[in-house]
Amino acid sequence: MAADLLHWYDRHARALPWRVPPDGGRADPYRVWLSEVMLQQTTVAAVKDYFHRFTARWPTVQDLAAAEDGDVMAEWAGLGYYARARNLLKCARAVAARGAFPDTRAGLQELPGIGPYTSAAIAAIAFDRTETVVDGNVERVMARMFDEHTPLPAAKPVLTDYAARLTPDQRPGDYAQAVMDLGATICTPRNPACGICPWRGPCAARANGTAADLPRKTPKAAKPVRFGIAYIGRRADGAWLLERRPPEGLLGGTLGWPGTDWATTDPVDAPPIPADWRALDAEVRHTFTHFHLRLSLRVARLPMDTPGQFLPDAQFRPADLPTLMRKAHALAAPELGA
DNA sequence: TACTCGTGGGT
DNA sequence: TACCCAAGAGT
Numbered sequence: 001m002a003a004d005l006l007h008w009y010d011r012h013a014r015a016l017p018w019r020v021p022p023d024g025g026r027a028d029p030y031r032v033w034l035s036e037v038m039l040q041q042t043t044v045a046a047v048k049d050y051f052h053r054f055t056a057r058w059p060t061v062q063d064l065a066a067a068e069d070g071d072v073m074a075e076w077a078g079l080g081y082y083a084r085a086r087n088l089l090k091c092a093r094a095v096a097a098r099g100a101f102p103d104t105r106a107g108l109q110e111l112p113g114i115g116p117y118t119s120a121a122i123a124a125i126a127f128d129r130t131e132t133v134v135d136g137n138v139e140r141v142m143a144r145m146f147d148e149h150t151p152l153p154a155a156k157p158v159l160t161d162y163a164a165r166l167t168p169d170q171r172p173g174d175y176a177q178a179v180m181d182l183g184a185t186i187c188t189p190r191n192p193a194c195g196i197c198p199w200r201g202p203c204a205a206r207a208n209g210t211a212a213d214l215p216r217k218t219p220k221a222a223k224p225v226r227f228g229i230a231y232i233g234r235r236a237d238g239a240w241l242l243e244r245r246p247p248e249g250l251l252g253g254t255l256g257w258p259g260t261d262w263a264t265t266d267p268v269d270a271p272p273i274p275a276d277w278r279a280l281d282a283e284v285r286h287t288f289t290h291f292h293l294r295l296s297l298r299v300a301r302l303p304m305d306t307p308g309q310f311l312p313d314a315q316f317r318p319a320d321l322p323t324l325m326r327k328a329h330a331l332a333a334p335e336l337g338a
Numbered sequence: 339t340a341c342t343c344g345t346g347g348g349t
Numbered sequence: 350t351a352c353c354c355a356a357g358a359g360t
Contacts, residue, residue, distance in 0.1 A: 046345070
């Protein structure tokens with residue numbers, strides 16, 4: 001069964017920057033690790049440019065380990081789930097200190113930001129270990145192959161067991177990528193292309209006509225709306241009033257505009273410094289994983305003797321901000337002569 | 339176990 | 350528009 005999938009993969013593998021060349025080039029553990037962390041809960045299309053920028057700027061794990069925290073956070077800005085960037089640096093420094101990546105799944109999983117999926121992926125792809133990767137694609141493929149109706153996430157252990165049963169001991173890295181590619185291109189969440197699937201023969205859901213209904217998932221809670229105010233201040237010399245957010249929690253470690261907490265009740269105006277703050281009519285609407293945010297904006301031109309942390313205009317790039325803060329800047333900048 | 343943690347694209 | 354979804358990890 002695995003041979004059928006590998007045969008399909010050999011003919012349909014997509015050209016992705018982090019792939020091992022099909023003619024036998026060696027997988028670079030650093031690039032495999034970097035790509036897998038970036039791909040956590042993130043689409044291939046979103047990752048591509050980030051991967052190229054990171055590898056161009058930091059070609060080895062030693063280079064990344066020596067980078068400044070703020071530079072890495074700025075380079076990651078816009079990709080989301082910023083704990084990944086914080087853990088990326090921790091992991092790079094741990095690997096640089098020990099000399100190289102561990103070459104076993106257990107060793108890899110001790111590192112920050114490397115969990116059950118990523119450890120298996122690196123071990124299989126970079127070190128040719130027979131390990132089973134279980135991501136969202138694999139869960140969906142296994143739920144259909146075995147017509148498993150138990151809803152996720154409760155079904156995860158059985159789906160993992162199914163996946164392990166099918167894993168071959170030849171070409172484990174290619175096989176891992178093949179199952180994920182199958183899920184991404186054929187065994188898709190909606191309208192699966194069962195007619196051209198290399199596993200259409202053994203697939204139980206295909207036989208039972210249930211493929212499109214699997215995997216089942218427990219319903220998610222509705223997202224509440226939260227409200228807040230952000231203050232975009234600019235000094236007479238063009239410098240911007242910005243702050244580094246605390247290293248834990250939402251947008252932890254990223255650069256952003258000072259502001260109120262985000263609560264389900266109307267925010268109380270609380271400027272970071274006294275000034276002639278002016279409210280903008282437009283608000284930023286942004287959706288996070290578990291709530292919607294409506295962010296009101298205040299802008300002010302600030303005198304040169306204003307206390308606080310200012311970033312000179314020449315060093316300020318909106319692209320260094322997370323998307324929410326970038327949206328706020330886009331609305332406020334025209335009001336501040338930028 | 340269940341929750342937290344971003345963002346952009348597809349339908 | 351309002352969902353759903355994406356190569357999950359940490360707590």
